[in-house]
Amino acid sequence: MRDPWNAFMPYPDADVGHPAVGPLSGLRLAVKDLFDVAGYPTAAGNAAVLAASGIKTSTAPLVQTLLDAGACFVGKTNTDELAYSLIGGNIHFGMPINPLDPHLIPGGSSSGSAVAVAAGFADIGLGTDTSGSIRLPAAVNGLIGWRPTHGSLDDRALRPLAPSFDVPGFMTRSLEPMAAVMSAVGMSAANDQPSSILIAEDIFATINDAVADEMIASLRSAGMPVRRTNTIASVSLSDLALAFITILQREAWESNRTLFERSPEAIAPDIAARLLSGSRLDDEEVREAGSIRELFSAEIDALLRENVVVALPTLAMNPPRRDAELERFAAFRSACIRLLCLSGLGGCPQLAFPIVNCAGNVSLSLFGARSADRMLMNVARQLTAE
Incomplete structure (x- = not known):
């Protein structure tokens, strides 16, 4: 696939099957490179993580649920390094280009999934949201963005950043495919209305x-x-944001401590600085x-x-x-x-x-x-x- 927007990771294609018929049949799925997909490595936006990854032999359960519902996998997508930013940049793999306005950031960290959907290469962008990594790129790229209830979706075989905040999430161009995704991942339909x-x-x-x-x-x-x-x-x-950042930084340090101690030079300076802040709390x-x-x-x-x-x-x-x-x-x-x-x-x-x-x-x-x-x-x- 030609990718002028730098939405996808440059991996060789591997066969990722799906049923011909299902509730998500006809919808193309782009998967953030934090989830394991059989036949592909998982880099989490970092060259050292990519080098150590190897080719995965199994697929993250949430991704498999979407495939079993008939979604067609079209590739793994770019992400901010270690999913630890909201901007969309990556010194290892480059910043995706915002199709809505190429002069603006694409937003992150689910940058590639947002851009793939906004550019028309995918109908469903699977990403993660810790501090806004679905909602912010959805907003910047003119998309629908859903951050589900924490703990409601299967997060196995997903590389963590801050587990008490991390949530798999989705982006689509309109509400109808998002409603179909909600059904496919187990959110039963309801006619509830708020007071x-x-x-x-x-x-x-x-x-x-x-x-x-x-x-x-x-x-x-x-x-x-x-x-x-x-x-x-x-x-x-302001105090809520400070509390959030404090917890986020501590958990991000704990999730990435081994990588930092083994290969500090392999992490972008701004990401490394935030990890160090977490280590010093x-x-x-x-x-x-x-x-x-x-x-x-x-x-x-x-x-x-x-x-x-x-x-x-x-x-x-x-x-x-x-x-x-x-x-x-x-x-x-x-x-x-x-x-x-x-x-x-x-x-x-x-x-x-x-x-x-x-x-x-x-x-x-x-x-x-x-x-x-x-x-x-x-x-x-x-x-x-x-």
Whole structure:
């Protein structure tokens, strides 16, 4: 396959079979190079990991479920190194090109899967989401992005980054194939509707006022009950983000410590710096961050138990150009994590989608109670109906 977008890893083709008939028949599947697929290595975006991988003899159960449902495998896709970034760059294998705007970053870490879907090479992009690695590239590339309820999908034969946050997730160009994917992976259909959509003032205050007004107008136009609240938690967004990053860095260090100690020179400097930050955290910092997570999780459970869905912007700011300075990338990542960390801390599902008839590339997200994945889909259908 000719790949002008650098979406796919340059591996020789291997035969990956699938039934001719199934609920995902006719849909092409691109798989992030964190999942094992028989006949291929797994590099996780790192040359040293690739060298040590060998050819896998079995396929990750989640990938096999999709294949058994009739999806046609079209290749393994590029990822940020060790899945530890939100930008989409990779010093070993290059940055994929954003088909929506080639001057902008593709977003990461599920960069290749997003680009493969946006460029029309795949209908389903399988990736992972730890701190936003499905939702952010989906937003940047104008796609639907689903971060499932934590622990709801099989994550065996998937290379971890931060296991208490890691979730396999999906990207599609429209809601219908995403609904088919939800069914194929075991999310039973439901007609649940929320009692209301909740808008948190402190969350919408983080973005441009005009964009916020347009998002809120689109929510009200669907005719669903919308109500406002000052905040969804007693802890500030900044403190929640700090707690999230602390836990993420500790777990990322533990997941990659062996690689770092054996081959530190094989890791990009910015990724290595974040790993080192995780190694230097003291236990008290991590315990305090864990306490904040527990508090937020309890508060969000109580809030969402009222059968509400929280609406929020997917991104906190416009994505930078692919040739921007590292400082610009860091500012973008930091701003976005303040919003993207919420579903990670709560273990909750989130569905991101472009707003119909909205000027520019604007992505709205719905955030719901654990196991309310299908309800988010139902609400999204109402909000995107022409």
